[in-house]
Amino acid sequence: MALGRYTEVARAANGDLIRAGEVTVLVAGSSTLAELWQDDAGTVPAWNPAVTDLASGAWSAVAEAGLYDLRYPDGRTVHNVPVAGASGGGGDAPSWDDIADKPETFPPTIGATAATAVAGNDARLSAGAAGTATVRALGTAATTAAPGNHTHTGLLTGSAAEVNNSTAEDAPGLAADFNALLVVLRARGIITGT
Secondary structure: OOEEEEEEEOEOOOOOEOOOOEEEEEEOOOOOEOOOEOOOOOOOEOOOOEEOOOOOOEEEEEEEOEEEEEEOOOOOEEEEEEEOOOOOOOOOOOOHHHOOOOOOOOOOOEOOOOOOEOOOOOHHHOOOOOOOOOOOOEOOOOOOEOOOOOOOOOOOOOHHHHHHOOOOOOHHHHHHHHHHHHHHHHHOOOOOOO
């Protein structure tokens, strides 16, 4: 038996606290009183209906995991209130296959927020607005993206390649070769800045 604790502050339909009132717990969809317990192990039976606290209107009970109907003193009934099995207490979450009437697919919500997907006709997919991530067409212009097989001929040939294969044997020689490499990379537009 998977047990779970249900706790609430009982309120009337108008929002007033139900103090020292009786809340009857029924097996969902029936007139059968639910078996309630005072302790999480299910060893000390609890009275049903449960009596709410005189000061706060709070009440709590342990029941077998499932759905229950709660009948309040004002005659109102709240149907299908879930009581989940406590973790580590033998209660397991239902498997996906046990859930009835579930959707087969979950289509994305189309919109313009961080939590929604962008539709194919959204201007953000093709516009080049500053600071906006866009999907670019392939090409060689400033507003296009280079394909994966695109190469920049000669970027590391000539003097850059020679500096890259430094044979310096001391710190000043390495610093000179490194600075020469930076000059070549800046001249070829690979890096910017001074």
